[in-house]
Amino acid sequence: MIVGAGSAGLVCAWKLSEDPGHEVVLVDAGIDPGPDVPLELATEILLPAHYYWQYTDEDTGNFLPRGKVFGGSSAVNAAAATRGHPWCFDAWDSPVWTYDACLPAFRALEADQQFGQQDHHGSDGPIAITRYEQSAFDLAFQDAYRRQGFHPLADHNAPGALGYGPFPTNRIDGVRMSTLVSVLPHLRGRSNVVLRPDSEVLRVLISGGTAHGVVLADADGQHILEADRVILSAGTFGTPEILFHSGIGAADDLRSAGLPVLADAPQLGRNLSDHVLFQMNMEVTDPSELPMPGGQGTLLTYELPGDRHPQAQIFAYHAPFFDPTAGPHTAAVTASLVTPESRGHLALGPGRARVHLQHLTAPLDRSRAADIVRTAAHIVDDLAAQGRLKLPDTPWWRAEDLPHACRAQALSYHHPVGTCRMGRDDAAVVDEHLQVRGVERLMVADASVMPAIPRGHTNLSAMMIGYRAADFAAG
Template identity: 60%
Template structure:
């Protein structure tokens, strides 16, 4: 079986890594971005902000801000903050498919990771390629933690223990200071394998179909040539923005929108690009008083997870990070205390436009979400105020979170927590874009495997979830190879 995977990011590289272990499977893995080679320069593994060629040029359409998505082998796992929080069993059970219940996803989560502290637990792996560890907390994290505990919140050691809530170190996929991205961990295992072809700087233009089947992908090389790459199976792993864009370009999407954009209509699939959901996120800018007790860089400090009143595990994240990690010109004491709503109701969409698709995140468009975000901010702001009165931090002159109308202030401040999913929704219903085995409805031999298929967000970050999906896609392919 020859499998062509488009996109060497979190999911695509994991799918390739699993398939490559079966010698009878031939894997061709392409990406529009570069392969930095076996000796990855350290800035690529460590810096939080990389030079522009390593990103796609997506922006939030209504608000105009840049939406980073990695454009290199490793994809967004190679530009992210390495928080390795999977969410809870009920997040996956809520996807509504017996094939994706927690107990069916857990073996793939375990296969991917080597948890350095909790690998012996039944809900963790100990022998996978991605090391998960927890860092020493920074001085400011200790102050925050003490304040949370005084308010009755628990200290926890492992955010990935099912059901755990409270304050504790971020699980993080790191090797020392390096991101343990798929670029760093899985790609080296693919190099030199006789059944693997790696094709960097090869951009998929569209899926080529005949008689309702995917036969391959038309690609554009770095030299600008167009080539047809044929395969028995095509797996799109271009991410939450890239995969629906590839489906649009291949004539799979809402018929009216495709016609208006001058594209052919092969499959009228109204949900391609719909159901976009992301964690809304706000930041409270503060200054840590003691330079010897700074906030930690993103993903290295501590995380608070707590529940709001209401049905169905409504949850929030809060953590602090050192601003200098993302803005080298910032004062060393400058920090942000951040809050995210993990269970948003608001939905956005990815729309066909001229050129790049329009990404409309629609954060906090639902009044319920705006009220919940305000409740989260108010609770964290109380702790920030306590620490300010104790002298542990300094507030800005007119903090936005002191606004009388806090939901409205949250709507002004909200940005992305960088976890968009849902634009190629998986489901058992015929309206879903892919079925429970990730096959695109209406086209044989074509799958989508990446964060875009998540029907809803886990209450955690999305990198490990995307990797789990890539791993499961490979297993589906191996269970049902072509005749």
């Protein structure tokens, strides 16, 4: 049984069910929209509320969109498709999860339209990836990057690639190639796959230290479904919630909540990491030269001074893509710290877990964020001097205390990871093969297992984890 039909869960089900000897039940609280995916789920970024779990950051009140539909967050995201660098995965401190160990799964998943024949890419997988021809505005941004000393590159997913070039995206001809669109069709009609939409898993059934099914709720009430193995792929927020209510977590917290203690896991819900971004809105003076939508224009990546490859991203997009209140000629120039030191956590609640992202709580993050925003401001000033941009009267990014201003402006990039940390140490929530410590036949396969956040968008990495989890479960 796989709980969660998102980026990792659908891929895991697809890979496992290729073997007709495996019977797979795929359960999700969201809807299965059917073979004819609604146009809004295929193309739009601003979707009706029923497609999302209703999470907010407890400290800021900001909405944290997580997909509540088959396809999960891959069905509601901007479809940016970068992986990260070899040192992202090598830093997970496991011979099972080095970049070289993960690369075959990345290659098997993708059909890269420009570089599929290269050794570090794939050409035959279900997830199509391309790069768009750039708009006049994005080409002007590239010229500004060059004047600031940065270098062009063709492929952001080449190992170690840094510089500016088109975003890789899994949006083809305007259609988001989510796992809903690209992977779920392979499962329909397989006699060894059962799809259970509209079914929220409340807890895992555990007896004698072994998982043997779940309790779920649907329109007809609560039910027990038995299984030989349970794989949780409910996401960085959802998977810890299920584990908490199954009696797994910090023993004192569980007792305080009136829950049984079946496995003491003090680190469950800790180690929450998320890319943080800063948005600088301004007007484009020529309405015929607007930036491209999010995840399709030009992306700049570069390293900051310091150990362990600290890294930044800068990009621009047409602001109404994400913000319906933005004017039609508004560009959002966005700076991001993709190697945050700050860590948040989930707090056990009566229903939904309470999310505390804790962006920029580490002083080093505030300093690095200010450096990145200053660099973005130099690029903006370059284009404003050319008459391409009109800045607001009092830009927040010119604040005297810029680190403080950055903390006030910090937003989620919506890439949360790490709450079920994988590792070789006894404190890790899951081991190197994604088995929950202290419970047999219970695995986690989603972004929550990442010990550290990659320097790329986390969707492809979550798919890679689902693909590899299928091998671990089958073995």
